[in-house]
Amino acid sequence: MVMKLGSPHGSRVYWVTWGALLALTVVMFLVDGLSMPRLAFLAFVLSAMLAKASLIGAHFMHLRFERRPLALMVLVGLLLTGTVLFVLIAPDAVRIAAMNHR
Amino acid sequence: MPETAEQTLDRWSGGVCPFEAGWRKVMMWIFIITDGLLFAGFLGSYGYARLMSARWPDQAAVFDLRLIALMTFVLISSSATMASAVGAVHNPRRSSTLRWLLFTILGGAAFLGMQAYEWTHLIGAGARLDGNPWGDPLFASYFFVLTGFHGTHVLIGVIVLTALAVRWRQHLASAAGVELAGLYWHFVDLVWVFIFTLFYLV
Numbered sequence: 001m002v003m004k005l006g007s008p009h010g011s012r013v014y015w016v017t018w019g020a021l022l023a024l025t026v027v028m029f030l031v032d033g034l035s036m037p038r039l040a041f042l043a044f045v046l047s048a049m050l051a052k053a054s055l056i057g058a059h060f061m062h063l064r065f066e067r068r069p070l071a072l073m074v075l076v077g078l079l080l081t082g083t084v085l086f087v088l089i090a091p092d093a094v095r096i097a098a099m100n101h102r
Numbered sequence: 103m104p105e106t107a108e109q110t111l112d113r114w115s116g117g118v119c120p121f122e123a124g125w126r127k128v129m130m131w132i133f134i135i136t137d138g139l140l141f142a143g144f145l146g147s148y149g150y151a152r153l154m155s156a157r158w159p160d161q162a163a164v165f166d167l168r169l170i171a172l173m174t175f176v177l178i179s180s181s182a183t184m185a186s187a188v189g190a191v192h193n194p195r196r197s198s199t200l201r202w203l204l205f206t207i208l209g210g211a212a213f214l215g216m217q218a219y220e221w222t223h224l225i226g227a228g229a230r231l232d233g234n235p236w237g238d239p240l241f242a243s244y245f246f247v248l249t250g251f252h253g254t255h256v257l258i259g260v261i262v263l264t265a266l267a268v269r270w271r272q273h274l275a276s277a278a279g280v281e282l283a284g285l286y287w288h289f290v291d292l293v294w295v296f297i298f299t300l301f302y303l304v
Contacts, residue, residue: 011189018182025174025298029167032303042304049299053292060185060288070121074131078138085146093153100154 017059024048130282134289137255141293144251145300148244159236161302165220170302173216174294177256180209181291184263188284191277196270199280203267206287210260217253221246248297255290262286 028048031041058064063071120128152158161167187202224245228235234242266283269275 011186014182014185014189017185018178021178022175025171025178028299028303029171032162032167045299045303049295052295056181056288056292056295060181060291061285066123067121070123070128070131073121074135077135078142081139081142082146085142086149089146090149090153093150097154097156100156 013059017055020055021052024052124278126278126282127285130285134285137289138293141251141296144244144248145296148248148301151238151240151244155238155240157237159234159238159241164224164236164241165302166223167302169216169220170298173213173220174298176209176212176216177291177294180206180213181288183209184284184287188281191280196273200267200270203263203270203280207260207263207267210256210263210287214253214256214260217249217256221249244301248301252290252293252297255293259283259287259290 028045031044034041036044057074063074119125123131183202183205187199187206190198190202193199224242229242229245231243231246233239262283266275266279270280
């Protein structure tokens, strides 16, 4: 069986992705310089971070062009672990910090 | 209704070529998942320490964010050149892949040089594994551990890519080998996206 290699759309998709990644990075730096509310800042930069990670995974690592079971095998474990670490456990740190400051 | 054996075979597309990807590529993906879990553990632990800390320093006062921006630009660009190297493997002119590989190696080496400069500067300013002049002692610990592990990955990538470029020039490396190296290099870039945002920016 011949293995699939590279993007079926040629190299153009890589440089478009590169441009999108740079644009997102520049916007993240610009937003960092603004004095916007902390929660809005966090929501923006974390969304931009996930968008950049998705672009790299989908286009540079070709997950978009692989068979879906392979992409799911990669994504489910990492997303599940990330969710547990950052959404379920992290709030404990805030509670402990609040207890320490009492 | 349970799927038939034919449906299972169709979904798996297994044999020596699982997921139509080849066993070596699947093994590389499994490595990337486990390595990704390692970094997720580091970053999760960092997040925990950060949220609990009342004395976390302002990063803008410690780091030169223009240097971090340049490091990010160089690493993202090297990922694009690596993707182009993979995209050029079927080009009859092998020099095309070799050229993109060399650009990628240069990008990786430049990133390492800038990281060495950053480490030297911070160590000179008093940053140590067990303390620093700016606030919570864990700040410098996480800086060295996170950027150190990531930098080690970049260094390994540069060594692997250099060996690959030499072998490609000698017609000893395969197209699949270039793609596997590419997957690793993009993973290194992917990890930096998280470190850059969570450690330097947030």
